[in-house]
Amino acid sequence: MIQKIKENIWQFIFTQFGSCAYLIKINKKSIIIDTGSEWNKYELIEDLKKLQIASSQIDILILTHNHPDHTGNINLFQNAKVYGSKKDFSNDFILNINNLNIPEFKIIETPGHSKGGICILYKDVLFSGDTIFHNGGIGRMDLQGGSETEMKESLNKLKEINYKILCPGHV
Ligand SMILES: [Zn+2]
Numbered sequence: 493m494i495q496k497i498k499e500n501i502w503q504f505i506f507t508q509f510g511s512c513a514y515l516i517k518i519n520k521k522s523i524i525i526d527t528g529s530e531w532n533k534y535e536l537i538e539d540l541k542k543l544q545i546a547s548s549q550i551d552i553l554i555l556t557h558n559h560p561d562h563t564g565n566i567n568l569f570q571n572a573k574v575y576g577s578k579k580d581f582s583n584d585f586i587l588n589i590n591n592l593n594i595p596e597f598k599i600i601e602t603p604g605h606s607k608g609g610i611c612i613l614y615k616d617v618l619f620s621g622d623t624i625f626h627n628g629g630i631g632r633m634d635l636q637g638g639s640e641t642e643m644k645e646s647l648n649k650l651k652e653i654n655y656k657i658l659c660p661g662h663v
Pocket of ligand 1: 557559605622
């Protein structure tokens with residue numbers, strides 16, 4: 493299911509288990525945040541088709557963290573540069589999020605759910621991965637790399653941020 497968040501932001505919600513994915517268009521660049529799980533592959537392809545975009549046309553893929561329900565379809569985006577935190581992704585294929593060159597995006601490190609969890613602030617929209625959800629929900633801290641202390645610090649960090657629209661990893 494596609495939900496339009498803003499004139500240049502779309503949210504993909506899948507029927508099978510997997511994270512939400514987001515498409516953002518900035519300056520003729522097509523950016524995806526998270527990919528859902530591998531079970532979401534065909535739905536994601538179909539949704540992109542409805543927006544008249546092929547997965548091969550995606551320029552940049554950003555991963556909020558390294559969990560399979562968010563990273564299951566990386567291989568769909570053959571021409572994209574893929575970015576994530578080096579605290580979550582150690583392989584060379586994933587580029588360091590600190591080197592992402594999109595001035596409109598502010599990257600906020602938010603460990604707690606995983607070591608290398610990040611949120612992305614774009615204008616008044618916060619893409620929060622599995623750090624925070626709607627209605628005060630927060631991510632699990634009992635998985636590998638999770639930490640209650642770090643989550644507390646990350647939540648405090650997010651409280652300082654002025655956003656109007658929350659785009660979480662799960663709805
Ligand atoms: Zn997760």
